[in-house]
Amino acid sequence: MACNHPNVSQLCVAKVPFFNHLAIDEMVKIAEISKHHTYVKGDIIYQAWDPLEYLYIVHIGRVKIYQLFESGKEQVLRILEPGEFFGELALFTEKTLETYAEALEKTNICMIHRDKMQQLMKEYPTIALKILEQFSQRLDAADKLIGELSVKDVEARIASYLLDLMDKQQSTNIILPVTKRDLASYLGTTQETISRRMTKFQKQGIIKQEGHRKVSIFDVETLQAISLEEM
């Protein structure tokens, strides 16, 4: 269905960093060529080897991007928040991805076909620049993760992650965006180890856990020191 709400601020394209610098009528035009789809928790948005033809933009909700190995082991690559996009490889290469995208909650996705997107990028060169900007940030994040995975021990990685979250959520009372299982996968470790280390942090008075997702950070300094420790 075409996305033609009366109110521009409700358009998904208005939420996306690489469209929201355009004029309103331009955004409406883009909204018209985009399709919408709603998923519930656990829905697979695309699977490895699916022919990839769309750029997917998260409008509402959260999406988990991961790889799946033969053993059934999952590697979480990133969690997308509203305004972020995925499936971009479709736009530039013929490759199929070896990754999966799964809705973590009720999620509304805005899809734009590769051909239309290519056209758009030619028509509005600034769009490509905006995408480049996001790409370079993502590459930066990927590089950071690579470094941490091989140089820092699990404790440091968890500390580093909690601090990042604190920054992002602008509060010392943070809410984990995913289960500890997914978090473990993202940080290259296991549920059990995450659990043990966080209990340890709690015993040391650095943090306090409440329920499965809520974490209060008490001692930022110590956490910072731990996050810098290397193996």
Added chain:
Amino acid sequence: MACNHPNVSQLCVAKVPFFNHLAIDEMVKIAEISKHHTYVKGDIIYQAWDPLEYLYIVHIGRVKIYQLFESGKEQVLRILEPGEFFGELALFTEKTLETYAEALEKTNICMIHRDKMQQLMKEYPTIALKILEQFSQRLDAADKLIGELSVKDVEARIASYLLDLMDKQQSTNIILPVTKRDLASYLGTTQETISRRMTKFQKQGIIKQEGHRKVSIFDVETLQAISLEEM
């Protein structure tokens, strides 16, 4: 110095995927706004925290991009071959990088200032598209590495790496592009472990090593099987 060789095929811009689709006079024009610099083995091209103002394109030689941790431990992120570029974050964000770039051998670099590059991208929208294409491939490679670092054991990672190299060099007699030390860093392990595993492979008759850099692959099948093994 401006890059104004008489022969177009010698222009660095002619070697770079994101310029080489342009017309000859356009390439010449770009060559005129680019600077060249030659480095010898071990030279640092840029260091963490340096203000980053250029897009660097490898013309001749090879460049190692890495992070440096407090302990002095190094994480190799990628090795660039002629035609590949780095420093691209400079083009899109104000961030300084936390990475280092070092020449691995006598290397000639082509530099284009961020302002000029921005201008070029606006003038020739296809350039931005070409860069996007390389970016998405790089992101793909980074994701692959992240998955391997946390799911596969060292043996599988080495096997996987050797196979990639075989593909890239189109021969079963491959030459390691870096020292085993750098290779270890890239694969998230140590020199010693690499050494041990490769000796093991050799004893199993899967490969044969000659000198420090030459490796002949005898048993591709077995290597493939090993590369798929997970922890």
Added chain:
DNA sequence: TCCTTACATTGATGTAGGTCAATATTTCTA
């Protein structure tokens, strides 16, 4: 608000691979 199911914790145990240190080999330079 119960109850089910998904999620998390805790304990016991094994091992891959890191570290340190000594030695060997290769490669490059003069």
Added chain:
DNA sequence: TAGAAATATTGACCTACATCAATGTAAGGA
């Protein structure tokens, strides 16, 4: 082509973390 410097190998030892399994806790649908 020797000889120094850079790289790599090998061995002994140790620990961080994965794994398996049992138990505990939380959250959301009916």
